[in-house]
Amino acid sequence: MSETRYFEPGAKWTALLYGPLFAVLGYLAELATGTTHTVAWILVGLGLAAITAPWIHARRRFLTVRVTGTELWEGRESLPLSEIAETTDVGAPAGARVLGGGWSTPRKFDELPIRLTDGTVVVAWAKDVQALRAALERA
Known part of the structure; x- marks a missing residue:
């Protein structure tokens, strides 16, 4: 790990x-x-x-959010960091898949749209989106 x-x-x-x-x-x-x-x-x-x-x-x-050297974990779902293409200036289209398996972003959490390498956009979430974005960009 x-x-x-x-x-x-x-x-x-x-x-x-x-x-x-x-x-x-x-x-x-x-x-x-x-x-x-x-x-x-x-x-x-x-x-x-x-x-x-x-x-x-x-x-x-x-509701746990974790970024490791290789993966972004949102709840029980993981996303390999190698699949993330962009985290800044990404707009979330209507119907974008929310990471973690829920229908929508959990209450009291902010959204972070992420563009994947295949061009699709998914929505990550965290209480501190700026820190999550910084951790994803560093990784």
Whole structure:
């Protein structure tokens, strides 16, 4: 595996801490009032962490953007860098294929039209399109 030149995770595992942190704050609020439900707050924290884990896993699997020395990865789809002809001043025609297997660019991601060596245009996406373009041009 070649080195990673650009990496954008779909989500970070630190998001697992939000549910337990909420439960600790709820427990502390109850502690200030005098009545506590310790077991309930433990279950709330564990439950929120349990439903957050698959969400994080899915986002990391389908929304991760990575550029290595040989490939551009968009979600689970890879595109060899040798097939990329141009990344600047490329217009995205209507109906251009979106990398990563989705119907459209994921929400909160910006588009980067890429012209391939066969002349077709595909749409890559990232939160920081300028950094992605720079990584693709360097590679």
